[in-house]
Amino acid sequence: MTDKLVYTKNIYNGSREELVEKVKAALSDKRFQHVLRVEEMAIKLADQWQVDKELASITALTHDYAKERSDIDFLNKISEKKLDTDLKNWGNNVWHGVVGAEMVKDELGINHEDILNAIRQHTTGGVTMTKLSQVLYMADYIEEARDFPGIDEVRALAFKDLAASVGWQTAHTLAYLVDKQVKIYPGTLLTYNAWSVK
Template sequence: MGYSRYNREELIAAVSAGMPSKRWKHVEGVMESAVLLAERYGADPVKADLAALLHDLAKFWPIEEQEAVIRDNGLNTELLRHDKQLLHAEVGAFISQRDYGVEDEEVLDAIRYHTSGRERMTLLDKIVCLADYIEPGREFPGVEKIRELAETSLEDALIAGFDSTISFLLEKGKPIFPLTLLARNDLIVNRTKPREAE
């Protein structure tokens, strides 16, 4: 079963060619973490792997090019008023569909919201977003706690991840993208009981 017009090896070759080797190592870590989380929480590991593979494909495109893709294709122009780090997720989802033939909306949304989150995140959204926080190469204050929470609760781990991001932005005096606050609040209001650690 395939979710793209390209096979996995072709996608790996195309995506890895568009970024430094250090970032590709990060992507491999996200793929590994996403598959583990998908298996733990009952999501489709093939979709998790694909979304993780593609999540940062536009990360190293020139900012002007990312902005042009958003403007020229009727994408979310609200992003243009916020941190440039948010652009690659929206652009990545668009390019995944246009250039790589990914039609699955669940996969495209997981790519689109892996940086910001959103209200009513799907299981796959949560998995790819969290995998991006906790992949083995990530090192930032609090990451071990987020990894620990991920053993028993996707929601609690993601809340901790968003808290970390929001705290960092507050310390730096940077604006916070409203969707991230909405995602965090939604997770808190609707969180489910943690599962038992295996």
């Protein structure tokens, strides 16, 4: 399905195949295979929720583009782009989305703000999320290789009620982080308050 997708909207200056090769070169094979599965799930969700499939494909392919970059690369990009200095207190789990979007923009030439915002939000969510952001947030969470208690429930929910599935994911992620007794990024708490609280 994804192999036959042709980019026509000039969002990315090249073909899907060229973008795939650039992403592949930036990642380990394990991470790259995850990216391809996320793209497949994102296109299925996009089809369900009337989101542009080309946008979904580009967003999914690039969402983890910066995942395996060094800490110093992220810290330098935070300074270079004059991003919120509090970001320096976090780590890769936050950086590869929030800061990684800047690398996607600078290195891959993707300037579409909906795509960049979806990448920024794919691990922390956001108080306001476009349908594209919701699609990526969920596709990353429920791609076919994921296996955790409740996966069948939330996969079904994502195709029945996308916003509710965002709330489900955020609540379960927050519970997991609390159980692990790790620091919780403030943006994740804001996402929880916006999407998970009745």
